[in-house]
Amino acid sequence: MNIHGGNIWDFEGPPLLDYSSNINPFGVPDSFQRALLQHMEEFTRYPDLQYREVKRSVRQYLYAGGAEPDVSVILGNGSAEIFYKAMTWSSIMDVVISVPTFNEYARAASFAGKPCTAVPLKEEEEFRPNLSALLPYIKNGTLCLLCNPNNPTGQLLLGSELRPFLDELQRKGAYLMVDECFIEFSRQSLAQSMVEAVPSHPNLMVVRAATKFFGMPGLRLGYGITSNTAWAQELEAQMEPWHINAAAVVASRCIFQDLSYMEKTRRWFETERPTFLSGLLQWDSVHVYPGHACFFLLRAVDTARAEDIYTELLQEGILIRRAEGFENLSARHFRVALKDARSNAHFIRTIQKRGL
Structure with missing residues (x-):
């Protein structure tokens, strides 16, 4: 359940x-409410199967002010769909998480038929994330999934902690997925984002959504980015056609610029x-x-x-x-x-x- x-x-x-x-x-942002009224005709036709406009908006939002790198954008019916579908990739053998954390990670691993190791955080340390405690469980083909800031503890991992951890995973032939659905609320948190590391690390995927920060859980618009073309292609091949609705398409035009x-x-x-x-x-x-x-x-x-x-x-x-x-x-x-x-x-x- x-x-x-x-x-x-x-x-x-x-x-x-x-x-x-x-x-x-x-x-719901006012910009989206206005745009929705102005584009009701879009509900009379199917969205673009490839969602080119939405992906372009996401890429411009994440890499605003700089050259857009060569990364793949994956869209989901909320971030949960991305977690579930990403774990089906044939290169992923097992999953490692810290607990407590968002309970859908372990459930997604189970659905994908991948063993999931849950490494407990220590309450006496205020559930502070401990990346070194995860390393013994990580090997070639392991996907490590981290929530930053973590739900439900709220603890934040620094980029200076995550980057060497990511490099170590790359040496092991392992993968890292970072759920950043709560990272946009403060400048301090946002400065720890792993978005900038995506182009140079094909073993990394960063996931966010319109759910939390833009206040629209009912919209169901999640997105992930990776420079691993094979991972992105296999993930997208798992998606049903038109899994992102017209309202989310309209939202992508305005909320990322608001x-x-x-x-x-x-x-x-x-x-x-x-x-x-x-x-x-x-x-x-x-x-x-x-x-x-x-x-x-x-x-x-x-x-x-x-x-x-x-x-x-x-x-x-x-x-x-x-x-x-x-x-x-x-x-x-x-x-x-x-x-x-x-x-x-x-x-x-x-x-x-x-x-x-």
Whole structure:
């Protein structure tokens, strides 16, 4: 069974304040809303089977301000489709991940029939990523999949850590896939992106999506880049025709150029994250893990308290993400998203009012 945040459909009654999903609170960019109304006629015809315009937009976005390198762009119905299809490549023998992390990686490996080794991160080290702990499990044909910043811990790997790790994998004949779906929220995180390493490392694929940063999980537009032509071609051969819909095609024309939306989002993140964190750190019955993402991993003092927190917040119309589905987390752990200032203030007032 798939377990994810944002599953508001299981609950009846008034709308919930959803702190279980890590989505940009600004929601759908105005630029896309306007473009959609202006291009409704596109829904009367099939999209380009090769999605040339969308791929060009992605390439220009990722390599803005410089010469566009010779890299392949792979599109997915969300980033999840790319994870699932990429693992079917015949050159990949097995998969290595750190846990806790996004649970679809292990599931995708299982679907592809590839053994998956889950290397546990140490809670006493705040679940800090440990690349050296992965190396003994990596050999020729291994795909190592990392989320940066990691979901659900929020921990960020530096580019200076990832690049020598990538080089070591290349020497071993192994591959690295980096999920950067949360990296665009801050300039500090974005500076650690591995996008620039793609042209010179054919054993690397970087994956992002419009889901989180552009606030449109329902659009289902993911994209990956690699300089490995064989990997890209085999991956694309697995895709169904017209798997990217016309709305996503229209979105690609405007959201990747919407500098105003990007700047507004990063200003919000850089202002609101420390403010909300300050409030969470006053919460005596929980431990807040350090991170760099648009969400926070927390641990209650005991399992009973964690269940009380979930239940009482739900009674107040607030939904948080329990640790179900995350390997190497306990029932004491839960995740809370970063939302707009008004909602975050309401969240802090609620836990104070309830004495949680």
